[in-house]
Amino acid sequence: MSTVILGGGIIGLSTAYYLSLARGPSPAIHIVDSAPALLASASGFAGGFLAxxxxxxxxxxxxALSFRLHRELAEKHNGPRRWGYAGSHTYNLSIDERGVAGKSTGKQERKDDWLREGTSRAESAGSNPEANGRRDAGGGDGGGEGEVLNPDGSPAVWTPQAGGTLETISGPENCAQVEPRELCEFLLDECTKRGVEVHLSTKATGIITDDNGVLKGLRLQSTNNAGEAGAGELELECKDVLISAGAWTPRVFKALFPQSKLLIPVEPLAGHSIVVRSPRYKTPFVNPTKRRIGGASDDWRCYSIYCAPGRHWSYAPEAFARLARNGETEIWLGGLNDSSLPLPELASDVKAMIDPESIKSLRKMTVQLAGLAKEGDQANHDDLETVREGLCFRPVSKRGTPVLGKIPEHYLGVRPGGGGVWLASGHGPWGISLSLGTGLVTSELISGQKPSADILGLLIG
Known part of the structure; x- marks a missing residue:
């Protein structure tokens, strides 16, 4: 019998990908998504930072597993050209000494809740021998081919800040970037080649059991006919069900198990972002040391920058000078989050919720970080081309870490038989980074194999 994956974001796609690799070409894997198209929220508009x-x-x-899998996948399938995989130099920007608290020791306690608190992701940075003790803004390589530098040696894609200091906190051996939508499209293409079936505009409305109360399938309904009784209904037999619907995961679980006392500890957190092109970032940077990471024959490099709240912005901006397909350059900027925005019914409804005032605030921050600098205290010139604006609803767990594994039977009210009901959600801002590792581990759990990573602290129940 088959496995049904509820949610076609990067977690669901990664799980389907590794399941299909293990099983070979087979119609026994189904991806069910309520939206008319995939990647309408977080997986299609995220920044794509990997650590x-x-x-x-x-x-x-x-x-660590997921980071390795990202690199291996890029090396095997030309990730640099196909979804912009590249190693990343990573900086913390401090302005007027407003930086990452305790960063000088490298031993501060890592915070899983930095996103909720509105502080910088750089507080989570690991201890990296390549970066330790360094303050060189140019990443230590003195500027690569095709790279334009500021007078202070920092990459010209970032505008020098008065009273600001760039601190190198990690390098391309430990950080990387991808264009998330293009990675997802690759995974989807590989899945469909292996017979994975995708059901769009379809939601799970209930479970089906046999005469002994054992799970044997799901009831599905077309979201195009949701207001018509009995319209678009079908049944799909399965042994295993994975709920990986991102911020919509608690709703999906409640629809299937309305009597369950289990509360899925995942909440939605909305975040706006914009993508721009800059005249100072027209070609990929190349590291002259030629350490080919990720299979890139050109050895392309990206830049990430993190900032604490300060006098120019009340939130913690994140900016990624990244690549898209075939080395197309762009800059993703975000960090402006809003916990008050309600989660819509469908991911395809998110676009209409983009707030013009939030985009205006992001644009001002973007010009401050990446606009053309003017002399003195004049505001930077906005010479940036907008590529797209986005809004993501990220699934943030109450404990600050992903929630994975098999849901215990006593929470379901049905017997799972030889399969089970599984959960993979709550990745917050780390969904892209942790995606491949989560997909592999979840596929192993469903297949009854020992997981390739220690996830004991992430299990539910």
Whole structure:
């Protein structure tokens, strides 16, 4: 019998990908998504930052596994050209000494709740021998081919800040970037080649059991006919069900198990972002040391920058000078979050909720960080081309870490038989970074294999 994956974001796609690798071409894997198209929220509009060691102890093993899998996938399938995989120099920007608290020691306690608190992600940075003790803004390589530098040696993609200091906190051995939508599209293409079936505009409305109360399938309904009784209904037999619907995961679980007392500890957190092109970032940077990471024959490099709240912004901006397909350059900027925005019914409804005032605030921050500098105290010139504006609803767990594993039978009210009901959600801002590791581990759990990472601290129940 088949496995049904509820949610077609990067976690669901990664799980389907690794399941299909293990099983070979097979129609026994189904992805069900309520929206008319995939990647309408977080997985399609995220920043795409990857880290190897920026995680708390309970997530560290999964984080290291996933970072390795990202690199291996890029090396095998030309990730630099196909979804912009590139190693990343990573900085913390301090303005007027407003920076990451305790960063000088490298031993501060990592915070899994930095996103909720509105502080900088750089507080989670791991101890990286390549970066320790360094303050060189140029990443230590003196500027690569095609790279334009500021007078202070920092990459010209970032505008020098009065009273600001760039601190190198990690390098391309430990950090990388991808264009998330293009990575997801690759995974989807590989899945469909192996017979994975995708059901769009479809939601799960209930479970089906046999005469002994054992789970044997799901009731599905078309979201195009949701207001018509009995319209678009079908049944899909399965042995295993994975709920990986991102911020919508608690709703999906409640629809299937309305009598359950289990409260899925995942909440939605909205975040706006914009993507721009800059005249100072037209070609990929190339590291002259030629350490080919991720299979890039050109050895492309990206830049990430994190900022604490300060006099120019009340939130903690994140900016990624990244690549898209075939080395197309762009800058993603975000960090402006809003916990008050309600989660819509469908991911496809998110676009209409983009707030013009939030985008205006982001644009001002973007010009401050990446606009053309003017002399003196004049505001930077806005010479940036807008590529797109976005809004993500990220699934943030109450404990600050992902929630993975098999849901205990006593929470379901049905017997799972030889399969089970599984959960993979709550990744917050780390969904892209942890995606491949989560997909592999979840596929192993469903297949009855020992997981490749230690996820004991992430299990539910």
């Amino acid at each position: 190897a060691d920026w995680f708390s102890p309970s997530v560290a093993s999964l984080g």
